[in-house]
Amino acid sequence: MMGRTHFIAALAGLYALLAGIIALPCLAVWADLEAGERDALAAMLAERAGLIAFLLLIAMAALGIIFDALYRRHVRLPFAMRERLEVVLGPNHVARLDETGPAGLRALAGAVNRLAEQRDALERDVAARVDEAKWRIEEERNRFATLIAELSQSIIVCNADGRILLYNNRARALFSSETDGGNIGAALVGLGRSIFGVLEHSLIAHGLEKIQQRLACGEARPIANFVTATPGGQLVRAQMAPVLQRERETADETDETDATIGGYVLILDDITRRVDLESQRDQLLQSLTEGARAALGNIRAAIENLSEFPDMEAPQRDRFIGIVREEAQAMSARLDRTVSQYSDALKVRWPLEEMAGTDLIQAAQRRVTQRTGLPAKTEELESGLWLKVDSFSLLQGISYLVARLQDEFNIREIRLRLLRSGRHAHVDIIWSGTVVSTETLAGWDLDPMSAAGESSPLTLREVIDRHDGELWFQREKLRHRAYFRILLPAAGAPPVPEPAPAAYGSRPEYYDFDLFQRTEASDALDQLPLAQLAYTVFDTETTGLEPSAGDEIIQIGAARIVNGRLLRGEVFEQLIDPRRPITAASVRVHGITQDMVVGQPTIERVLPRFHAFCQDTVLVAHNAAFDMRFLQLKENATGVAFRQPVLDTLLLSAVVHPNQDLHSLESIAERLGVALVGRHTALGDAIVTGEVLLKLIPLLAAQGIHTLRQAREASARTYYAKVGY
Amino acid sequence: MQKKILIADDEPNIVISLEYLMRREGFEVAVATDGEAALQAMAARPPDLILLDIMLPKKDGFEVCQQIRANPDWQQVKVVMLTAKGRESEVAKGMALGADAYMTKPFSTRELVAQVKQLLALPR
Numbered sequence: 148m149m150g151r152t153h154f155i156a157a158l159a160g161l162y163a164l165l166a167g168i169i170a171l172p173c174l175a176v177w178a179d180l181e182a183g184e185r186d187a188l189a190a191m192l193a194e195r196a197g198l199i200a201f202l203l204l205i206a207m208a209a210l211g212i213i214f215d216a217l218y219r220r221h222v223r224l225p226f227a228m229r230e231r232l233e234v235v236l237g238p239n240h241v242a243r244l245d246e247t248g249p250a251g252l253r254a255l256a257g258a259v260n261r262l263a264e265q266r267d268a269l270e271r272d273v274a275a276r277v278d279e280a281k282w283r284i285e286e287e288r289n290r291f292a293t294l295i296a297e298l299s300q301s302i303i304v305c306n307a308d309g310r311i312l313l314y315n316n317r318a319r320a321l322f323s324s325e326t327d328g329g330n331i332g333a334a335l336v337g338l339g340r341s342i343f344g345v346l347e348h349s350l351i352a353h354g355l356e357k358i359q360q361r362l363a364c365g366e367a368r369p370i371a372n373f374v375t376a377t378p379g380g381q382l383v384r385a386q387m388a389p390v391l392q393r394e395r396e397t398a399d400e401t402d403e404t405d406a407t408i409g410g411y412v413l414i415l416d417d418i419t420r421r422v423d424l425e426s427q428r429d430q431l432l433q434s435l436t437e438g439a440r441a442a443l444g445n446i447r448a449a450i451e452n453l454s455e456f457p458d459m460e461a462p463q464r465d466r467f468i469g470i471v472r473e474e475a476q477a478m479s480a481r482l483d484r485t486v487s488q489y490s491d492a493l494k495v496r497w498p499l500e501e502m503a504g505t506d507l508i509q510a511a512q513r514r515v516t517q518r519t520g521l522p523a524k525t526e527e528l529e530s531g532l533w534l535k536v537d538s539f540s541l542l543q544g545i546s547y548l549v550a551r552l553q554d555e556f557n558i559r560e561i562r563l564r565l566l567r568s569g570r571h572a573h574v575d576i577i578w579s580g581t582v583v584s585t586e587t588l589a590g591w592d593l594d595p596m597s598a599a600g601e602s603s604p605l606t607l608r609e610v611i612d613r614h615d616g617e618l619w620f621q622r623e624k625l626r627h628r629a630y631f632r633i634l635l636p637a638a639g640a641p642p643v644p645e646p647a648p649a650a651y652g653s654r655p656e657y658y659d660f661d662l663f664q665r666t667e668a669s670d671a672l673d674q675l676p677l678a679q680l681a682y683t684v685f686d687t688e689t690t691g692l693e694p695s696a697g698d699e700i701i702q703i704g705a706a707r708i709v710n711g712r713l714l715r716g717e718v719f720e721q722l723i724d725p726r727r728p729i730t731a732a733s734v735r736v737h738g739i740t741q742d743m744v745v746g747q748p749t750i751e752r753v754l755p756r757f758h759a760f761c762q763d764t765v766l767v768a769h770n771a772a773f774d775m776r777f778l779q780l781k782e783n784a785t786g787v788a789f790r791q792p793v794l795d796t797l798l799l800s801a802v803v804h805p806n807q808d809l810h811s812l813e814s815i816a817e818r819l820g821v822a823l824v825g826r827h828t829a830l831g832d833a834i835v836t837g838e839v840l841l842k843l844i845p846l847l848a849a850q851g852i853h854t855l856r857q858a859r860e861a862s863a864r865t866y867y868a869k870v871g872y
Numbered sequence: 873m874q875k876k877i878l879i880a881d882d883e884p885n886i887v888i889s890l891e892y893l894m895r896r897e898g899f900e901v902a903v904a905t906d907g908e909a910a911l912q913a914m915a916a917r918p919p920d921l922i923l924l925d926i927m928l929p930k931k932d933g934f935e936v937c938q939q940i941r942a943n944p945d946w947q948q949v950k951v952v953m954l955t956a957k958g959r960e961s962e963v964a965k966g967m968a969l970g971a972d973a974y975m976t977k978p979f980s981t982r983e984l985v986a987q988v989k990q991l992l993a994l995p996r
Contacts, residue, residue, distance in 0.1 A: 440956035441883065444977030448889035451981040456896055463892065470885045 153222075158214055162207065224248040228256060235263050240270075301415040304390070307408060309342045309351060321417055322377055335759060337717045339681045339709040342413070344762070346385075350375055354387040355408065362389070362408075374418070386414040435485045442474045442481075449474075501638050504532035504565045504572055511545045511563055511574075518546045519553050526564040532572050535638040536614060544610045547596040548576055548631055556581045564630075572637045579628035592618055672765065672792055673856040677844045680855060682708040682794075683764040684837035685719075685757075686829045687774045688737040690729045694777045699725035701744055702737070703757055704829025706837050707764065711844075713837040719760045720830045722747040737827050751785050754778070758787040765855065769812045769836045771795035792855060796839050798862035803846045805865070815839050875992050876900045876917065880910035880936065881925040881954065886977075890923060893981050897988075907931025911939060914946065920992055921950040923984075926957070926966070934969055941970035950991040954979075 180188065192199065228244055235242045243263060244256040295302055301318035305311055319336045322345045335344040342351065354371040361369030371387040392409030449467040453459070459467075505528050515523040552558050556578075564575040592607040611618045617634040672680065685705035691698035705719040722739065724747045734740055768774045771793050782788045800807075800815045807818070816823055816835055819842040824831050847853075852861050877899045879890050887903055894901045902919065904910035906929040910922070922940070926933035933953055940946045953971045955962060963974050973987050989995070 437956045440977045441886075444954075444956065444979060445883065445885040445889065447978040448886055448893065448981050452889050452893055452896075455981065456892075466888060467892075470888065474885060 154215075154218055157218065157222075158211060161210065161214055165210070220248060224252060228252070232259060235259075240267060301417070303336070303342065303413045303415065304410060305342045305413070306410040309348075311336065311338060311340050311342055312410065314338075318415060321381070321383065321415055337707060337709075338714060339707075339763075341763070344759075345377065346375060346413075351387075351411075354385075355389075355411065358387065358389050358408065358411075381417050381419040384416045384418045386416075388412045388414075431485050435481070438481050439478060442478045446471050446474045501533050502536050502538055504528070504534050504574075505530060507534060507536060507538060507541070508563050508565050508574070510538065511542055514542050515546050515549045515561065515563075519550050521549060521553055521558070522560050523549075524560065524562045526562050526577070528565045529567045529572070532565060532567050533638045534572055534635050536635065537610075540605060540610045541614065541633075543596055543605075544607045545574075545576060545633075547607060548591070551591060552576075552578060567637065568634075570637055572635045574633040574635060575630045576633075577623075577628055577630040579626070673859075674854055676853050677847065677855060677858055678711055680708075681710075681764045682767045682837070682840065683761040683791075684708060684713075684767045684833045684840060685761075685774065686768060686832035686836060687777055688739055688827070688829050689733065689777060690725050690727060691733050692773075694780050697727065698777075699723075699727060700750060700777050700781075701725050701729060701739055702829040703753065704831070704833045705757065705760060706830070706833050707760075708767075708837055708841065711841065713834065713841060715834065718830055718833075719757060721753050721756070723753050724749050737829075750781055754781055754785040755787050758789065761789065761791060764791060766791045766793045767796065767836060767840055768793070769796045769815075769832070769839070771797075792859065794840070794855075794858060795862060796836050796843065798865050799840070799843045799847065799858065801865040802852070802858075802861045803843055803850065812836065812839070819843070874898065874900045875921070875994070876902070876919040877988070878902045878904060878910065878913055878919040878922040880904045880907070880913075880922060880928060880933070882906060882927075882929055883925075886925075889981070893985065894988075897985055899988075905929075907933070907936045910936050914940065914949070918946060918949060920948075921952065921988060923952050923954055923988075924971075926953060926955040926962070934965065937966065937969045937971055952984075952987060952991065 177185065177188075224247070228248075231242065231244050235244070240263075243260045246253045246256045246260070248256075295313065295315045298315060298317070301321045302313070302315050303311055303318045304313040314336050322336050350373060354373060357371040358369045361371075369389065372384065373387070374382060374384050377383055388411060389408045390410040390412060392407055449470040453464065453467050508525055508528055512523045512525060515521060549561055552561070558578045558581055560578070562577040564573070564577060566573040566575070592611065595606055596610075607618065611633065615636050619632055619634075620629065621632055622629045683705050684707075685703060687700045687704075688702040689698050689700050700723055702722050703719065704721075707714045707717050722744050724744045726749065729739065729741055729744070766775075766789065772795065775789070775793060778789050796812070796815065797810050800810045804810075804818070807814075809815075812832065812835060813823065815821075816839055819839060821835060821838040821842060823835055847858060847861075850861075852858050877894050879887055879894070879901060880903075881887050881890070882905045887905070891901050891903060902913050902917065904913045908930045910924070910928070911931070913919075914922070924933045924936055928936070931939075933955070937951050937953065940949055940951060950973075951971045952973045952975060953966045954975050954977060955966070956977045963976075966974050972991055975984055975987065
């Protein structure tokens, strides 16, 4: 009622002012009058007192009405307008001012409305741009992630503290050792994990130092190389390139010297095999030359004796001849051996790839038809035959041959055949009808391969040589046809490629550049905001509900949350042999039977791996006390202690919704709109728990619970915490 | 006076040739087939020259050469090293350890004889 009192005060002031204005001349006149005149005037006024009072009242009422109208129009209206403007500025962007009242005010309201329109348009524009930029970044990220995933090298990007921001599957595979099911190493390469888990700290520090020196020398793109061994024993060559960061303020001035190292890219190559082959080659060469020297020495000495001393007795002569024969034979055998071993080593020097022979033939079929228009059929195709080829040049060679056959002999159809012959494969290009002489064909392999609208500086001979192969022309007289035979060395079947990890979501999760912002300095996890922490959400399945009565863990499932994202690609899932029967009641819950755990590793082997997986994270479980109890009872047996901070989604849910009765994982998930997947498998429950945690974090923030410490304290205060195990 | 030559090599096929060759050239020849036997033969009857293969069992040629040079009584013994490795660094090592000459297999018997005679200051 602020406005009302204001109005009354203003009106009272007006009346007082008018009374003053009227009273002043009256008093002046009164003072000027003689005593007689005063009496006469007083008598005249007294007679008309009623009329005067009436007129005064009328005047006051009229004044009041006029004042009220003016007040509404000029004072109340601007105030109302201001209140409305607050709404437009704040909660309701579409609200507008009413354009009423006096002309000046109307114009003002109109101008304000136009300003609001402008603001809205700008906001829409900005939002659209932001959306577009987001979409583009997402697009680029996906493209980038695909690219990284396809690379044949292992790539790891770290920030300055050595936290992994990006990796590809190959990097993960590189560090997963065969010895422990490949899990330890794989667990050590993950977003937000430390690179020092897999590579020596001093090595990285040395690399960075070298890069810094080179930067100081003004080198624009310094890199450092080093060779190291992985925990699994492979030899790895690493190339390290810095990710340079400029301070934001100086970002406009492209001053290279101001850049600091914000992180680095490691490109890793497994050179174990290459080094093996190289040293094998060296050994071959050495044994060949040294062996040959000794043998030749023996032969030469014997022969020279024979010719120097023709008067030698017969038995002596026979001995020398025997030496020559023996050594020559041994040398031939050695040479054969070396050549066959050396050609194996030679094959890996060219960038040849393993290709299934049938794939090569099919590709050749397509290409020949495409280039020459000739129908290409296939005959016998030996399956399971692998070749080491540079498929591009070889296919070019095949279609070149066919094109020349077509041009010069007008053949109408070709057939392709793939045969095995010992350590070699035969790729035959067969045609029938036209008789072709061997001389005509001579020289085809020495011309540059240009035919059928394609030209290559290479000759077919070069291509064949490069494959360590041979090429010839042959007739099949009985069937009246002829063929070119390309002889290629057969290769062993390549190792089966790493299977892609089970993709839960469509988006790859191998990178997170927001981690660039993180620094090691803030060691005290307790002070960190919940949204920034790295979590391991996990769940266990057990033989029963009483750990102290000897119940055991039979399955652990876990996933990681880094920077507010649940990483479904970095999970831990393991069955465990409990070495005791699983109760029927618990089989009904989790469906894990005795048969499934037989032959699985025991808890002593699994917990250290799980411990490595959880490194540097906050543990999260639903009803965590239960799971933690099982883990803690195993501390002595396994030698690993889980000392990480622990959060419990059950307790956090009770903090957020104290008036709800149900805090089972299902109820919470339903309340928060989290889809239930794979319920009652350890990994399925862990993932649901993770989603629930991500939904709880903003709700906790709304209650002023931002840091880990606050969350733990709030958890401890809830009713449920007091009913612990 | 007949000069004495010790042949230290473990390969019978070269030993036969060297032994025959050296006898025909008029030397008195002894044979040892490993490093230790070579040193024993040296001690029993010091030769004027030893044809010393590097890759010997028990003690390699380098070690034998070193021990020869370490013994004051054997300073006059000429050492000709024989090797199937043609590496320069190896030749340098042999010479550094006190070998007088170095022959890389396969060598010409004529050159070997010439080398031996030169070292023993005999007319060719």
